[in-house]
Amino acid sequence: MKSEINDSSVQLQQSIQKLNELVANLTASFQPITTIAKDIVKPFEGIAHKVPVESIVSSGSRIAEQIQKETQALQTADMYKNITGTLGTLIRTMDLHQYGLYSREIVELIENGKLERVKQGLYRLPIQAERDSxxxxxxxxxxxxxxxxxxxxxxxxxxxxxxxxxxxxxxxxxxxxxxxxxxxxxxxxxxxxxxxxxxxxxxxxxxxxxxxxxxxxxxxxxxxxxxxxxxxxxxxxxxxxxxxxxxxxxxxxxxxxxxxxxxxxxxxxxxxx
Structure with missing residues (x-):
């Protein structure tokens, strides 16, 4: 039994080490992700002997999912910033595709009020809509x-x-x-x-x-x-x-x-x- 606990502790410590390495690698480009990852990892430090292996795996999966979501959100925001400065009032779907924005990202921008759908395949920026007659x-x-x-x-x-x-x-x-x-x-x-x-x-x-x-x-x-x-x-x-x-x-x-x-x-x- 003691041997199993020690093995679980070692596995947890290894998982924490890998997560910390991932956080360090992402720090330069994605600061918000660093904060999220550290907040998630922190509660596990020092209690390895109390946490079942299943919980470790589950927590690791949640961390990965949150990191992925945050990464996608930042990438979408970065691509949105690019289109606001280069595209005209009316934006075609193919224009958005050129900036890496596809169905999922387009829906997200519309739901967040950053893009308006004029008709099928045609969009415009709300800030531009306010300025133009x-x-x-x-x-x-x-x-x-x-x-x-x-x-x-x-x-x-x-x-x-x-x-x-x-x-x-x-x-x-x-x-x-x-x-x-x-x-x-x-x-x-x-x-x-x-x-x-x-x-x-x-x-x-x-x-x-x-x-x-x-x-x-x-x-x-x-x-x-x-x-x-x-x-x-x-x-x-x-x-x-x-x-x-x-x-x-x-x-x-x-x-x-x-x-x-x-x-x-x-x-x-x-x-x-």
Whole structure:
């Protein structure tokens, strides 16, 4: 019996020695791990003759698990620090992979509030989200889109009620999955590529520039989609356009021909003007 106790004591002392060696090796790079490991090892010192071998093995396993978790947490934090200084507002999954951040680390960052999921495969940093406007996010998500209808009417001051969604004209070949996002809410308007090439201007915001249909093209689109608009909003948009000194009826009629609504627009203009 005494022999078994001595053997257990020797095994414990050897385990403690190995753990201390591990702690010493990790000290330079992972100081938090050193503290944890020492705190765990300390209670066992001096009581080797009282501790069963099974407890020694179990404790050693717990120590290894905690060291592994702490190591992973520090590595994730270090990789996160790298991406905050090098990547832009929107971050793709492949970008995170390049920095060694995969599914487990990504989920951990999201749960800790250090990363926000915009949509499948696309993320952004919360600190960047606080700085950037909604318009800038739109410009990054849909650089090929053009503001139209309610969004464009609001920008030009033709209506004073902030739209609930972003009306964006895009190519009919655009994947619908691009609009599967929770925020901001986007209403896509699909059309032939050729119709995205004329009557396009720029909308200048505080931190970005977006493509937008000019005033004449915008009213042409409103008349084309009149049945989909609220009557009050449509009438207010037309009145605002008529009173706008920057309107160009010649351009409006030209756009109407391209959109196959020339007769309808001409008839309306004769009444309104």
């Amino acid at each position: 909604e318009e800038k996010l739109i410009s990054q998500l849909y650089p090929d889109g053009v503001l139209t209808l309610m969004s464009a009417l609001y920008y030009y001051g033709y209506i004073d009620r902030l739209p609930m969604a972003w009306d964006i004209a895009v190519s009919r070949n655009t994947s619908k999955s691009r609009f599967n996002i929770d925020y901001p809410y986007v209403q896509p308007h699909y059309m032939e590529d050729a119709h995205l090439q004329y009557g396009v201007s720029t909308a200048v915001y505080s931190d970005c520039v977006l493509s937008i249909f000019d005033r004449d093209r915008l009213i042409c689109e409103c008349i084309k989609h009149e049945s989909k608009m609220e009557r009050e909003t449509f009438n207010k948009a037309i009145i605002s356009y008529i009173n706008d000194s920057q309107k160009n009826i010649t351009n409006l009629l030209d756009y109407a021909k391209r959109r196959n609504i020339h007769k309808k627009v001409r008839t309306r203009m004769e009444v309104w003007l």
